[in-house]
Amino acid sequence: MRRPFKTLYEQDIRFWRQPSARWWYGLLLIALCAIPLVSGEFYVGELAGLFIFAIAGVGLMLLTGYTGLVSLGHSAFLGIGAYTEAILLSRGLPFYVTLPAAALVTGFAGVAIGIPTLRMSGLYLAIATLAFGSIVGTVLQKWEHVTGGFDGLPVKSPFLFGIKLDGPNGVYYMSLIGLLLVIWLALNVLRSPLGRAFVAIRDSEVSAQSMGINLALYKTISFGLSAAITGLAGGLFAHYVRHLAPDAFDVLLSIQLVTIVFVGGLGSLHGAIFGAMFMRLLPQGIALVRDDLPNWLGRMPGLEPSIFGLILVLCIMYEPMGINGRWMKVKAYFKNFPMHKASAFRRQKSYAKSERLR
Amino acid sequence: MSASVLFSVTDLGIRFGGIRAVEGVSFEVRPGEVFSIIGPNGAGKTTIFNLISRIYNPSTGRLHFDGKDITETPPHMIAGLGIARTFQNIELFPNATLLQNLLIGRHCHSKVGLFSQLAFLPSVARAEVEHRKRAEEVIAFLGLQRHRDSLIANLPYGVRKVVELGRALCTEPRLLLLDEPSSGLNVEETEEMAYWIDDIKKDLGITVIMVEHDMKLVSAVSDRVMALNYGRILAMGTSAEVQSDPEVIRAYIGGEP
Helix, strand or coil: CCCCCCCCHHHHHCCCCCHHHHHHHHHHHHHHHHHHHHCCHHHHHHHHHHHHHHHHHHHHHHHHHHCCCCCCCHHHHHHHHHHHHHHHHHCCCCHHHHHHHHHHHHHHHHHHHHCCCCCCCHHHHHHHHHHHHHHHHHHHHHCHHHHCHHHCEECCCCEECCEECCHHHHHHHHHHHHHHHHHHHHHHHHCCHHHHHHHHHHHCHHHHHHCCCCHHHHHHHHHHHHHHHHHHHHHHHHHHHCEECHHHCCHHHHHHHHHHHHHHCCCCHHHHHHHHHHHHHHHHHHHHHHCCCCHHHHCCCCHHHHHHHHHHHHHHHHCCCHHHHHHHHHHHHHHHCCCCCCCCCCCCCCCCCCCCCC | CCCCCCEEEEEEEEEECCEEEEEEEEEEECCCCEEEEECCCCCCHHHHHHHHCCCCCCCEEEEEECCEECCCCCHHHHHHHCEEECCCCCCCCCCCEHHHHHHHHCHHHCCCCHHHHHCCCHHHHHHHHHHHHHHHHHHHHHCCHHHCCCEHHHCCHHHHHHHHHHHHHHCCCCEEEEECCCCCCCHHHHHHHHHHHHHHHHCCCCEEEEECCCHHHHHHHCCEEEEEECCEEEEEECHHHHHHCHHHHHHHHCCCC
16 A cells, blocks of 8 residues: 655645646646547547546445445436426526536435435435435426426527537536536545545444434435535536436436446545446447347347446456456556565455445 | 532433343442443443443433533534543444544534535635644554554554544543453553553543453552442442452352342
Protein backbone atom coordinates (compact mmCIF):
# COMPACT_ATOMS: atom_id res chain seq x y z
CA MET A 1 0.00 0.00 0.00
CA ARG A 2 1.15 3.47 -0.74
CA ARG A 3 1.94 5.51 2.35
CA PRO A 4 2.21 9.18 1.52
CA PHE A 5 4.78 11.17 3.49
CA LYS A 6 2.57 13.39 5.60
CA THR A 7 3.82 16.47 7.36
CA LEU A 8 0.59 18.46 7.71
CA TYR A 9 -2.85 17.55 9.07
CA GLU A 10 -4.32 19.33 6.04
CA GLN A 11 -2.84 16.66 3.79
CA ASP A 12 -5.55 14.21 4.78
CA ILE A 13 -8.35 16.44 3.58
CA ARG A 14 -6.80 17.74 0.39
CA PHE A 15 -8.84 17.34 -2.75
CA TRP A 16 -5.88 15.79 -4.57
CA ARG A 17 -4.31 12.97 -2.58
CA GLN A 18 -1.07 13.13 -4.57
CA PRO A 19 0.16 16.35 -6.18
CA SER A 20 0.88 14.45 -9.41
CA ALA A 21 -2.78 13.41 -9.67
CA ARG A 22 -3.65 16.99 -10.57
CA TRP A 23 -1.67 16.72 -13.81
CA TRP A 24 -2.91 13.30 -14.82
CA TYR A 25 -6.56 14.17 -14.23
CA GLY A 26 -6.01 17.54 -15.93
CA LEU A 27 -4.67 15.77 -19.00
CA LEU A 28 -7.62 13.38 -18.95
CA LEU A 29 -10.04 16.31 -18.73
CA ILE A 30 -8.40 18.11 -21.66
CA ALA A 31 -8.56 14.91 -23.70
CA LEU A 32 -12.25 14.46 -22.82
CA CYS A 33 -13.02 18.07 -23.76
CA ALA A 34 -11.28 17.60 -27.11
CA ILE A 35 -12.96 14.35 -28.10
CA PRO A 36 -16.06 15.90 -29.76
CA LEU A 37 -13.74 18.02 -31.95
CA VAL A 38 -11.96 15.03 -33.44
CA SER A 39 -14.36 12.13 -33.11
CA GLY A 40 -17.55 11.02 -34.83
CA GLU A 41 -21.07 11.52 -33.45
CA PHE A 42 -21.45 7.87 -32.53
CA TYR A 43 -18.53 7.80 -30.10
CA VAL A 44 -19.49 11.16 -28.60
CA GLY A 45 -23.01 9.85 -27.96
CA GLU A 46 -21.71 6.64 -26.42
CA LEU A 47 -19.37 8.56 -24.12
CA ALA A 48 -22.20 10.87 -23.04
CA GLY A 49 -24.19 7.77 -22.09
CA LEU A 50 -21.19 6.52 -20.15
CA PHE A 51 -20.95 9.80 -18.21
CA ILE A 52 -24.65 9.67 -17.35
CA PHE A 53 -24.35 6.12 -16.04
CA ALA A 54 -21.21 7.11 -14.15
CA ILE A 55 -23.19 9.88 -12.41
CA ALA A 56 -25.90 7.40 -11.44
CA GLY A 57 -23.13 4.97 -10.40
CA VAL A 58 -21.59 7.54 -8.06
CA GLY A 59 -25.06 8.16 -6.61
CA LEU A 60 -25.65 4.48 -5.92
CA MET A 61 -22.07 4.06 -4.69
CA LEU A 62 -22.70 6.58 -1.90
CA LEU A 63 -25.71 4.55 -0.79
CA THR A 64 -24.54 0.97 -1.37
CA GLY A 65 -20.76 1.21 -1.33
CA TYR A 66 -20.37 3.68 1.51
CA THR A 67 -23.53 3.50 3.65
CA GLY A 68 -24.06 -0.22 3.04
CA LEU A 69 -27.71 0.09 2.02
CA VAL A 70 -28.69 -1.98 -1.03
CA SER A 71 -31.16 -0.47 -3.46
CA LEU A 72 -32.85 -2.31 -6.30
CA GLY A 73 -35.05 0.69 -7.02
CA HIS A 74 -32.62 3.19 -8.43
CA SER A 75 -34.17 3.00 -11.91
CA ALA A 76 -37.15 4.74 -10.29
CA PHE A 77 -34.96 7.67 -9.23
CA LEU A 78 -33.51 7.84 -12.73
CA GLY A 79 -37.06 7.81 -14.08
CA ILE A 80 -38.34 10.48 -11.67
CA GLY A 81 -35.41 12.71 -12.62
CA ALA A 82 -35.95 12.18 -16.36
CA TYR A 83 -39.71 12.75 -16.26
CA THR A 84 -39.38 15.80 -13.99
CA GLU A 85 -36.93 17.30 -16.44
CA ALA A 86 -39.13 16.58 -19.48
CA ILE A 87 -42.38 17.75 -17.84
CA LEU A 88 -40.93 20.97 -16.44
CA LEU A 89 -39.26 21.80 -19.77
CA SER A 90 -42.54 21.22 -21.61
CA ARG A 91 -44.23 23.65 -19.17
CA GLY A 92 -41.81 26.31 -20.41
CA LEU A 93 -39.43 26.52 -17.45
CA PRO A 94 -35.83 27.40 -18.35
CA PHE A 95 -33.23 24.65 -18.43
CA TYR A 96 -31.16 26.10 -15.58
CA VAL A 97 -34.21 25.66 -13.34
CA THR A 98 -35.42 22.29 -14.59
CA LEU A 99 -32.20 20.32 -14.17
CA PRO A 100 -31.59 21.32 -10.51
CA ALA A 101 -35.32 20.80 -9.94
CA ALA A 102 -35.04 17.27 -11.35
CA ALA A 103 -32.26 16.52 -8.86
CA LEU A 104 -34.17 18.16 -6.01
CA VAL A 105 -37.51 16.43 -6.67
CA THR A 106 -35.72 13.07 -6.90
CA GLY A 107 -33.85 13.87 -3.70
CA PHE A 108 -37.17 14.36 -1.92
CA ALA A 109 -38.39 11.08 -3.41
CA GLY A 110 -35.25 9.47 -1.95
CA VAL A 111 -36.04 10.91 1.48
CA ALA A 112 -39.61 9.66 1.11
CA ILE A 113 -38.43 6.09 0.48
CA GLY A 114 -35.59 6.41 2.99
CA ILE A 115 -37.77 7.17 6.01
CA PRO A 116 -40.12 4.13 5.90
CA THR A 117 -37.21 1.75 5.24
CA LEU A 118 -35.02 3.05 8.10
CA ARG A 119 -35.15 -0.18 10.07
CA MET A 120 -34.51 -2.43 7.10
CA SER A 121 -31.22 -3.69 5.81
CA GLY A 122 -29.84 -6.30 3.43
CA LEU A 123 -32.34 -8.45 1.60
CA TYR A 124 -35.41 -6.79 3.14
CA LEU A 125 -34.27 -3.36 2.04
CA ALA A 126 -33.54 -4.73 -1.44
CA ILE A 127 -37.10 -6.07 -1.68
CA ALA A 128 -38.65 -2.83 -0.36
CA THR A 129 -36.71 -0.72 -2.88
CA LEU A 130 -37.56 -3.22 -5.64
CA ALA A 131 -41.24 -2.69 -4.79
CA PHE A 132 -40.74 1.08 -4.84
CA GLY A 133 -39.13 0.77 -8.28
CA SER A 134 -42.06 -1.15 -9.74
CA ILE A 135 -44.58 1.25 -8.16
CA VAL A 136 -42.87 4.21 -9.80
CA GLY A 137 -42.70 2.28 -13.09
CA THR A 138 -46.45 1.64 -12.92
CA VAL A 139 -47.20 5.27 -12.09
CA LEU A 140 -45.14 6.39 -15.10
CA GLN A 141 -47.23 4.08 -17.31
CA LYS A 142 -50.68 4.87 -15.91
CA TRP A 143 -50.54 8.60 -15.13
CA GLU A 144 -51.17 9.28 -18.80
CA HIS A 145 -52.13 12.96 -18.84
CA VAL A 146 -48.82 13.86 -17.18
CA THR A 147 -46.34 11.23 -18.38
CA GLY A 148 -47.95 10.35 -21.70
CA GLY A 149 -48.25 6.70 -20.70
CA PHE A 150 -46.95 4.15 -23.17
CA ASP A 151 -46.84 6.74 -25.95
CA GLY A 152 -43.96 8.29 -24.07
CA LEU A 153 -42.97 11.89 -23.66
CA PRO A 154 -40.86 13.89 -26.11
CA VAL A 155 -38.13 15.93 -24.43
CA LYS A 156 -37.78 19.53 -25.55
CA SER A 157 -34.32 20.81 -26.46
CA PRO A 158 -32.64 22.65 -23.63
CA PHE A 159 -31.56 26.26 -24.10
CA LEU A 160 -28.96 27.90 -21.90
CA PHE A 161 -28.42 31.65 -22.37
CA GLY A 162 -29.89 31.39 -25.87
CA ILE A 163 -27.61 28.55 -26.93
CA LYS A 164 -29.31 25.33 -27.98
CA LEU A 165 -27.67 22.46 -26.12
CA ASP A 166 -28.85 19.69 -28.32
CA GLY A 167 -27.37 16.86 -30.33
CA PRO A 168 -24.61 14.58 -29.13
CA ASN A 169 -22.12 17.38 -28.46
CA GLY A 170 -24.47 19.37 -26.22
CA VAL A 171 -25.44 16.30 -24.20
CA TYR A 172 -21.78 15.26 -24.05
CA TYR A 173 -20.60 18.51 -22.47
CA MET A 174 -23.61 18.75 -20.13
CA SER A 175 -22.98 15.21 -18.88
CA LEU A 176 -19.25 15.82 -18.50
CA ILE A 177 -19.90 18.92 -16.38
CA GLY A 178 -22.54 17.01 -14.41
CA LEU A 179 -20.10 14.17 -13.75
CA LEU A 180 -17.35 16.55 -12.62
CA LEU A 181 -19.80 18.29 -10.27
CA VAL A 182 -20.99 14.99 -8.81
CA ILE A 183 -17.45 13.66 -8.28
CA TRP A 184 -16.54 16.92 -6.54
CA LEU A 185 -19.60 16.61 -4.29
CA ALA A 186 -18.87 12.96 -3.51
CA LEU A 187 -15.25 13.68 -2.66
CA ASN A 188 -16.38 16.50 -0.36
CA VAL A 189 -18.80 14.17 1.37
CA LEU A 190 -16.15 11.50 1.81
CA ARG A 191 -13.59 13.79 3.42
CA SER A 192 -16.06 15.39 5.85
CA PRO A 193 -17.83 14.03 8.95
CA LEU A 194 -20.82 13.09 6.78
CA GLY A 195 -18.86 10.51 4.77
CA ARG A 196 -17.31 9.09 7.93
CA ALA A 197 -20.75 8.70 9.44
CA PHE A 198 -21.85 6.77 6.32
CA VAL A 199 -18.89 4.40 6.60
CA ALA A 200 -19.55 4.00 10.33
CA ILE A 201 -23.16 3.00 9.67
CA ARG A 202 -21.99 0.52 7.03
CA ASP A 203 -19.43 -1.12 9.30
CA SER A 204 -21.23 -1.21 12.66
CA GLU A 205 -24.57 0.40 13.38
CA VAL A 206 -24.46 -0.19 17.12
CA SER A 207 -21.13 1.52 17.65
CA ALA A 208 -21.98 4.28 15.16
CA GLN A 209 -24.93 5.04 17.38
CA SER A 210 -22.91 5.11 20.56
CA MET A 211 -20.41 7.46 18.87
CA GLY A 212 -23.28 9.93 18.55
CA ILE A 213 -24.37 9.22 14.98
CA ASN A 214 -28.12 9.57 14.51
CA LEU A 215 -28.80 6.48 12.38
CA ALA A 216 -32.20 7.61 11.14
CA LEU A 217 -30.94 11.04 10.12
CA TYR A 218 -27.83 9.86 8.31
CA LYS A 219 -29.53 6.98 6.51
CA THR A 220 -32.15 9.43 5.28
CA ILE A 221 -29.47 11.89 4.17
CA SER A 222 -27.71 9.08 2.34
CA PHE A 223 -30.89 8.07 0.56
CA GLY A 224 -31.73 11.66 -0.33
CA LEU A 225 -28.25 12.47 -1.58
CA SER A 226 -28.00 9.27 -3.59
CA ALA A 227 -31.44 9.86 -5.11
CA ALA A 228 -30.67 13.50 -5.95
CA ILE A 229 -27.48 12.52 -7.78
CA THR A 230 -29.32 9.75 -9.63
CA GLY A 231 -32.08 12.25 -10.44
CA LEU A 232 -29.49 14.55 -12.01
CA ALA A 233 -28.35 11.60 -14.11
CA GLY A 234 -32.03 11.06 -15.00
CA GLY A 235 -32.43 14.66 -16.14
CA LEU A 236 -29.42 14.31 -18.41
CA PHE A 237 -30.66 10.90 -19.55
CA ALA A 238 -33.88 12.58 -20.76
CA HIS A 239 -31.84 14.73 -23.15
CA TYR A 240 -29.71 11.75 -24.11
CA VAL A 241 -32.66 9.62 -25.28
CA ARG A 242 -34.87 12.64 -26.30
CA HIS A 243 -38.03 10.57 -26.02
CA LEU A 244 -38.99 9.03 -22.68
CA ALA A 245 -40.82 5.74 -22.45
CA PRO A 246 -41.83 4.21 -19.10
CA ASP A 247 -40.45 0.76 -19.93
CA ALA A 248 -36.93 2.19 -20.08
CA PHE A 249 -37.00 2.50 -16.26
CA ASP A 250 -37.62 -1.11 -15.32
CA VAL A 251 -35.99 -3.57 -12.95
CA LEU A 252 -33.34 -4.41 -15.53
CA LEU A 253 -32.03 -0.85 -15.36
CA SER A 254 -31.86 -1.07 -11.54
CA ILE A 255 -29.88 -4.28 -11.83
CA GLN A 256 -27.57 -2.64 -14.34
CA LEU A 257 -26.91 0.13 -11.82
CA VAL A 258 -26.23 -2.40 -9.08
CA THR A 259 -23.87 -4.21 -11.47
CA ILE A 260 -22.00 -0.93 -11.98
CA VAL A 261 -21.20 -0.60 -8.29
CA PHE A 262 -20.47 -4.30 -7.69
CA VAL A 263 -18.33 -4.93 -10.76
CA GLY A 264 -16.66 -1.53 -10.43
CA GLY A 265 -15.74 -2.17 -6.82
CA LEU A 266 -17.77 -1.36 -3.71
CA GLY A 267 -16.60 1.55 -1.65
CA SER A 268 -14.62 3.50 -4.23
CA LEU A 269 -15.52 6.34 -6.56
CA HIS A 270 -13.10 5.01 -9.16
CA GLY A 271 -15.15 1.84 -8.99
CA ALA A 272 -18.33 3.69 -9.99
CA ILE A 273 -16.58 5.11 -13.07
CA PHE A 274 -14.94 1.79 -13.98
CA GLY A 275 -18.27 0.04 -13.52
CA ALA A 276 -20.02 2.49 -15.82
CA MET A 277 -17.30 1.98 -18.43
CA PHE A 278 -17.76 -1.77 -18.18
CA MET A 279 -21.54 -1.42 -18.37
CA ARG A 280 -21.51 0.73 -21.50
CA LEU A 281 -18.59 -0.87 -23.33
CA LEU A 282 -19.51 -4.55 -22.95
CA PRO A 283 -22.64 -4.42 -25.19
CA GLN A 284 -20.58 -2.65 -27.85
CA GLY A 285 -17.86 -5.23 -27.51
CA ILE A 286 -20.38 -8.06 -27.87
CA ALA A 287 -21.89 -6.38 -30.94
CA LEU A 288 -18.43 -6.13 -32.52
CA VAL A 289 -17.54 -9.81 -32.18
CA ARG A 290 -21.05 -11.16 -32.66
CA ASP A 291 -20.73 -11.58 -36.44
CA ASP A 292 -17.47 -13.49 -36.12
CA LEU A 293 -18.89 -15.99 -33.62
CA PRO A 294 -20.32 -19.32 -34.78
CA ASN A 295 -23.97 -18.95 -35.72
CA TRP A 296 -25.48 -20.90 -32.82
CA LEU A 297 -23.65 -18.66 -30.32
CA GLY A 298 -23.72 -15.31 -32.11
CA ARG A 299 -27.45 -15.49 -32.88
CA MET A 300 -28.38 -16.88 -29.48
CA PRO A 301 -31.13 -14.82 -27.84
CA GLY A 302 -30.16 -13.43 -24.45
CA LEU A 303 -26.44 -13.58 -25.12
CA GLU A 304 -25.84 -10.14 -23.61
CA PRO A 305 -27.63 -10.63 -20.25
CA SER A 306 -25.96 -14.05 -19.91
CA ILE A 307 -22.51 -12.56 -20.32
CA PHE A 308 -23.39 -9.79 -17.84
CA GLY A 309 -24.57 -12.35 -15.34
CA LEU A 310 -21.51 -14.53 -15.85
CA ILE A 311 -19.16 -11.61 -15.30
CA LEU A 312 -21.07 -10.51 -12.18
CA VAL A 313 -20.80 -14.03 -10.73
CA LEU A 314 -17.11 -14.37 -11.63
CA CYS A 315 -16.46 -10.94 -10.18
CA ILE A 316 -18.10 -11.74 -6.84
CA MET A 317 -16.27 -15.09 -6.68
CA TYR A 318 -12.77 -14.05 -7.68
CA GLU A 319 -12.53 -10.28 -7.30
CA PRO A 320 -14.92 -8.99 -4.64
CA MET A 321 -13.17 -5.64 -4.77
CA GLY A 322 -14.22 -5.29 -8.40
CA ILE A 323 -12.40 -3.69 -11.28
CA ASN A 324 -11.01 -1.01 -8.99
CA GLY A 325 -9.54 -3.66 -6.69
CA ARG A 326 -7.89 -5.37 -9.64
CA TRP A 327 -6.60 -2.02 -10.88
CA MET A 328 -5.05 -1.25 -7.48
CA LYS A 329 -3.40 -4.67 -7.41
CA VAL A 330 -1.94 -4.21 -10.89
CA LYS A 331 -0.68 -0.77 -9.92
CA ALA A 332 0.90 -2.11 -6.72
CA TYR A 333 2.53 -4.95 -8.70
CA PHE A 334 4.32 -2.58 -11.04
CA LYS A 335 5.14 -0.11 -8.28
CA ASN A 336 6.87 -2.76 -6.17
CA PHE A 337 8.33 -4.75 -9.05
CA PRO A 338 10.18 -7.07 -8.56
CA MET A 339 9.41 -7.12 -4.80
CA HIS A 340 5.74 -7.95 -5.28
CA LYS A 341 4.09 -9.70 -2.33
CA ALA A 342 1.18 -11.98 -3.18
CA SER A 343 -0.30 -11.49 0.29
CA ALA A 344 -0.24 -7.68 0.21
CA PHE A 345 -3.99 -7.45 -0.35
CA ARG A 346 -5.04 -10.44 1.69
CA ARG A 347 -7.26 -9.52 4.58
CA GLN A 348 -7.72 -11.36 7.82
CA LYS A 349 -10.96 -13.26 7.61
CA SER A 350 -11.29 -14.30 11.25
CA TYR A 351 -13.56 -11.45 12.32
CA ALA A 352 -15.51 -11.21 9.07
CA LYS A 353 -19.21 -10.87 9.65
CA SER A 354 -21.03 -12.51 6.81
CA GLU A 355 -24.32 -10.67 7.12
CA ARG A 356 -22.65 -7.38 6.36
CA LEU A 357 -21.94 -6.07 2.96
CA ARG A 358 -18.29 -5.71 2.11
CA MET B 1 -28.38 15.24 44.07
CA SER B 2 -25.10 15.82 45.86
CA ALA B 3 -22.03 17.11 44.02
CA SER B 4 -20.00 14.03 44.87
CA VAL B 5 -22.09 11.82 42.58
CA LEU B 6 -21.42 11.88 38.83
CA PHE B 7 -23.67 9.07 37.76
CA SER B 8 -26.40 7.22 39.55
CA VAL B 9 -28.77 4.37 38.83
CA THR B 10 -31.89 3.87 40.94
CA ASP B 11 -33.95 0.68 40.99
CA LEU B 12 -32.90 -0.22 37.42
CA GLY B 13 -34.65 -3.22 35.88
CA ILE B 14 -35.32 -4.75 32.50
CA ARG B 15 -37.33 -7.78 31.44
CA PHE B 16 -36.88 -9.70 28.20
CA GLY B 17 -40.15 -11.58 28.00
CA GLY B 18 -40.31 -13.51 31.25
CA ILE B 19 -36.61 -13.19 32.02
CA ARG B 20 -35.64 -10.52 34.52
CA ALA B 21 -32.16 -9.74 33.20
CA VAL B 22 -31.61 -6.90 35.63
CA GLU B 23 -33.73 -6.17 38.68
CA GLY B 24 -33.65 -3.53 41.38
CA VAL B 25 -30.09 -2.41 40.74
CA SER B 26 -29.07 0.89 42.34
CA PHE B 27 -25.60 2.34 42.58
CA GLU B 28 -23.80 5.67 42.55
CA VAL B 29 -20.51 6.49 40.86
CA ARG B 30 -18.37 9.29 42.28
CA PRO B 31 -16.36 11.58 40.03
CA GLY B 32 -12.83 10.33 39.36
CA GLU B 33 -13.27 6.76 40.54
CA VAL B 34 -13.00 3.41 38.78
CA PHE B 35 -16.14 1.42 39.50
CA SER B 36 -16.03 -2.24 38.48
CA ILE B 37 -18.94 -4.57 37.91
CA ILE B 38 -18.17 -8.27 38.26
CA GLY B 39 -20.29 -11.37 38.16
CA PRO B 40 -20.65 -14.80 36.53
CA ASN B 41 -21.69 -15.11 32.88
CA GLY B 42 -25.24 -13.97 32.30
CA ALA B 43 -25.34 -11.91 35.49
CA GLY B 44 -26.54 -8.86 33.55
CA LYS B 45 -23.33 -6.83 33.45
CA THR B 46 -23.37 -5.97 29.75
CA THR B 47 -27.13 -5.46 29.94
CA ILE B 48 -26.52 -2.68 32.46
CA PHE B 49 -24.07 -1.10 30.00
CA ASN B 50 -26.62 -1.35 27.20
CA LEU B 51 -29.17 0.27 29.49
CA ILE B 52 -26.78 3.11 30.34
CA SER B 53 -25.95 3.75 26.68
CA ARG B 54 -29.69 3.62 25.99
CA ILE B 55 -29.55 0.73 23.50
CA TYR B 56 -32.17 -0.93 25.71
CA ASN B 57 -35.10 0.80 27.35
CA PRO B 58 -35.34 -0.01 31.05
CA SER B 59 -38.60 -1.50 32.34
CA THR B 60 -38.13 0.24 35.68
CA GLY B 61 -35.78 2.72 37.28
CA ARG B 62 -34.05 5.97 36.39
CA LEU B 63 -30.56 6.91 35.18
CA HIS B 64 -29.02 10.21 36.25
CA PHE B 65 -25.83 11.66 34.81
CA ASP B 66 -24.39 14.88 36.17
CA GLY B 67 -27.71 15.82 37.74
CA LYS B 68 -29.69 15.21 34.54
CA ASP B 69 -32.19 12.42 34.01
CA ILE B 70 -31.02 10.51 30.92
CA THR B 71 -33.59 7.70 31.07
CA GLU B 72 -35.41 9.08 28.01
CA THR B 73 -32.41 10.40 26.07
CA PRO B 74 -32.09 8.85 22.58
CA PRO B 75 -29.00 6.63 22.20
CA HIS B 76 -27.16 8.89 19.75
CA MET B 77 -27.29 11.79 22.22
CA ILE B 78 -25.47 9.88 24.96
CA ALA B 79 -21.99 10.42 23.52
CA GLY B 80 -22.60 14.17 23.30
CA LEU B 81 -23.46 14.28 27.00
CA GLY B 82 -20.06 12.82 27.84
CA ILE B 83 -20.63 9.08 28.19
CA ALA B 84 -18.49 6.89 25.92
CA ARG B 85 -18.27 3.12 25.79
CA THR B 86 -16.36 0.20 24.37
CA PHE B 87 -17.78 -3.16 23.40
CA GLN B 88 -17.03 -6.67 24.61
CA ASN B 89 -16.57 -8.02 21.07
CA ILE B 90 -14.85 -5.08 19.43
CA GLU B 91 -17.23 -3.01 17.34
CA LEU B 92 -14.78 -0.96 15.29
CA PHE B 93 -15.26 0.04 11.68
CA PRO B 94 -13.03 -2.60 10.04
CA ASN B 95 -12.86 -1.13 6.53
CA ALA B 96 -11.63 2.25 7.70
CA THR B 97 -8.18 3.26 8.90
CA LEU B 98 -7.33 3.65 12.58
CA LEU B 99 -7.30 7.42 12.15
CA GLN B 100 -10.76 7.43 10.54
CA ASN B 101 -12.06 5.31 13.41
CA LEU B 102 -10.78 7.84 15.92
CA LEU B 103 -12.26 10.70 13.88
CA ILE B 104 -15.66 8.99 13.97
CA GLY B 105 -15.27 9.22 17.74
CA ARG B 106 -15.11 13.00 17.23
CA HIS B 107 -18.50 12.93 15.52
CA CYS B 108 -20.46 14.17 18.52
CA HIS B 109 -18.32 17.32 18.52
CA SER B 110 -18.96 18.02 14.84
CA LYS B 111 -21.13 21.07 14.34
CA VAL B 112 -20.75 21.80 10.62
CA GLY B 113 -23.91 21.93 8.53
CA LEU B 114 -24.91 19.53 5.77
CA PHE B 115 -24.53 21.96 2.89
CA SER B 116 -21.21 23.37 4.05
CA GLN B 117 -19.97 19.77 4.10
CA LEU B 118 -21.23 19.17 0.55
CA ALA B 119 -19.24 22.19 -0.63
CA PHE B 120 -16.39 21.50 1.83
CA LEU B 121 -16.23 25.13 2.92
CA PRO B 122 -13.12 26.41 4.71
CA SER B 123 -15.00 26.20 8.03
CA VAL B 124 -15.33 22.43 7.51
CA ALA B 125 -11.63 22.14 6.67
CA ARG B 126 -10.69 24.07 9.83
CA ALA B 127 -12.95 21.88 11.98
CA GLU B 128 -11.42 18.78 10.41
CA VAL B 129 -7.89 19.90 11.27
CA GLU B 130 -9.03 20.59 14.83
CA HIS B 131 -10.58 17.10 15.09
CA ARG B 132 -7.40 15.67 13.66
CA LYS B 133 -5.33 17.40 16.36
CA ARG B 134 -7.51 15.94 19.09
CA ALA B 135 -7.31 12.48 17.52
CA GLU B 136 -3.56 12.84 17.36
CA GLU B 137 -3.44 13.57 21.11
CA VAL B 138 -5.23 10.29 21.73
CA ILE B 139 -2.86 8.48 19.35
CA ALA B 140 0.08 9.87 21.31
CA PHE B 141 -1.54 9.00 24.65
CA LEU B 142 -2.05 5.36 23.67
CA GLY B 143 1.11 5.00 21.59
CA LEU B 144 -0.69 4.05 18.39
CA GLN B 145 1.47 6.13 16.02
CA ARG B 146 2.78 3.30 13.89
CA HIS B 147 -0.69 1.96 13.09
CA ARG B 148 -2.17 5.37 12.29
CA ASP B 149 -2.92 4.69 8.61
CA SER B 150 -3.54 0.93 8.84
CA LEU B 151 -6.92 -0.56 8.10
CA ILE B 152 -8.50 -2.00 11.24
CA ALA B 153 -9.07 -5.27 9.35
CA ASN B 154 -5.28 -5.68 9.15
CA LEU B 155 -4.53 -5.02 12.83
CA PRO B 156 -4.06 -7.72 15.47
CA TYR B 157 -6.73 -8.20 18.14
CA GLY B 158 -4.74 -6.62 20.96
CA VAL B 159 -4.22 -3.41 19.01
CA ARG B 160 -7.89 -3.26 18.04
CA LYS B 161 -8.82 -3.37 21.70
CA VAL B 162 -6.63 -0.32 22.32
CA VAL B 163 -8.06 1.44 19.25
CA GLU B 164 -11.53 0.97 20.65
CA LEU B 165 -10.41 2.56 23.90
CA GLY B 166 -8.92 5.41 21.84
CA ARG B 167 -12.10 5.91 19.88
CA ALA B 168 -14.06 6.21 23.13
CA LEU B 169 -11.49 8.73 24.44
CA CYS B 170 -11.89 10.80 21.26
CA THR B 171 -15.44 11.67 22.29
CA GLU B 172 -13.87 13.49 25.28
CA PRO B 173 -16.03 11.65 27.79
CA ARG B 174 -16.46 12.37 31.48
CA LEU B 175 -17.73 8.85 32.06
CA LEU B 176 -16.16 5.90 30.25
CA LEU B 177 -17.85 2.50 30.11
CA LEU B 178 -15.37 -0.31 29.46
CA ASP B 179 -16.95 -3.66 28.61
CA GLU B 180 -14.39 -6.37 29.40
CA PRO B 181 -11.29 -4.40 28.39
CA SER B 182 -9.05 -7.44 28.94
CA SER B 183 -11.06 -10.11 27.10
CA GLY B 184 -8.95 -11.76 24.42
CA LEU B 185 -5.76 -10.07 25.61
CA ASN B 186 -2.64 -11.91 26.78
CA VAL B 187 -1.02 -11.31 30.16
CA GLU B 188 1.26 -8.49 28.98
CA GLU B 189 -1.53 -6.73 27.10
CA THR B 190 -3.81 -6.99 30.14
CA GLU B 191 -1.10 -5.41 32.29
CA GLU B 192 -0.74 -2.62 29.74
CA MET B 193 -4.51 -2.11 29.84
CA ALA B 194 -4.33 -1.73 33.63
CA TYR B 195 -1.78 1.08 33.26
CA TRP B 196 -3.95 2.83 30.70
CA ILE B 197 -7.05 2.65 32.86
CA ASP B 198 -4.99 4.10 35.69
CA ASP B 199 -3.70 6.87 33.40
CA ILE B 200 -7.21 7.60 32.16
CA LYS B 201 -8.34 8.02 35.76
CA LYS B 202 -5.34 9.96 37.08
CA ASP B 203 -4.08 11.97 34.08
CA LEU B 204 -7.29 12.58 32.15
CA GLY B 205 -9.57 12.64 35.20
CA ILE B 206 -12.19 10.46 33.54
CA THR B 207 -14.55 8.40 35.66
CA VAL B 208 -14.63 4.75 34.60
CA ILE B 209 -17.26 2.04 34.96
CA MET B 210 -15.77 -1.30 33.99
CA VAL B 211 -17.22 -4.75 33.45
CA GLU B 212 -14.42 -7.28 33.91
CA HIS B 213 -13.74 -10.92 34.65
CA ASP B 214 -10.00 -10.72 35.27
CA MET B 215 -9.87 -10.23 39.07
CA LYS B 216 -6.22 -9.22 38.94
CA LEU B 217 -7.09 -6.29 36.70
CA VAL B 218 -10.15 -5.47 38.81
CA SER B 219 -8.24 -5.34 42.08
CA ALA B 220 -5.37 -3.42 40.48
CA VAL B 221 -7.41 -0.49 39.21
CA SER B 222 -10.82 -0.36 40.89
CA ASP B 223 -11.79 1.92 43.73
CA ARG B 224 -15.06 0.12 44.29
CA VAL B 225 -16.50 -3.14 43.02
CA MET B 226 -20.07 -4.29 42.61
CA ALA B 227 -20.85 -8.01 42.26
CA LEU B 228 -23.96 -9.12 40.41
CA ASN B 229 -25.69 -12.45 39.99
CA TYR B 230 -28.94 -13.15 38.13
CA GLY B 231 -29.43 -9.42 37.63
CA ARG B 232 -29.32 -8.56 41.35
CA ILE B 233 -26.62 -6.95 43.45
CA LEU B 234 -24.74 -9.44 45.63
CA ALA B 235 -22.17 -7.18 47.22
CA MET B 236 -20.61 -3.74 46.92
CA GLY B 237 -17.42 -2.35 48.39
CA THR B 238 -13.67 -2.42 47.88
CA SER B 239 -12.21 -5.17 45.76
CA ALA B 240 -10.97 -7.13 48.82
CA GLU B 241 -14.32 -6.83 50.62
CA VAL B 242 -16.27 -8.07 47.61
CA GLN B 243 -13.87 -10.94 46.93
CA SER B 244 -14.18 -12.23 50.48
CA ASP B 245 -17.95 -11.87 50.59
CA PRO B 246 -19.46 -15.34 51.16
CA GLU B 247 -22.37 -14.65 48.76
CA VAL B 248 -19.91 -13.78 45.97
CA ILE B 249 -17.78 -16.86 46.59
CA ARG B 250 -20.90 -19.01 46.51
CA ALA B 251 -22.03 -17.46 43.21
CA TYR B 252 -18.68 -18.17 41.58
CA ILE B 253 -17.65 -21.56 42.90
CA GLY B 254 -20.84 -22.87 44.47
CA GLY B 255 -21.19 -24.10 48.04
CA GLU B 256 -23.70 -24.64 50.81
CA PRO B 257 -26.86 -22.58 50.38
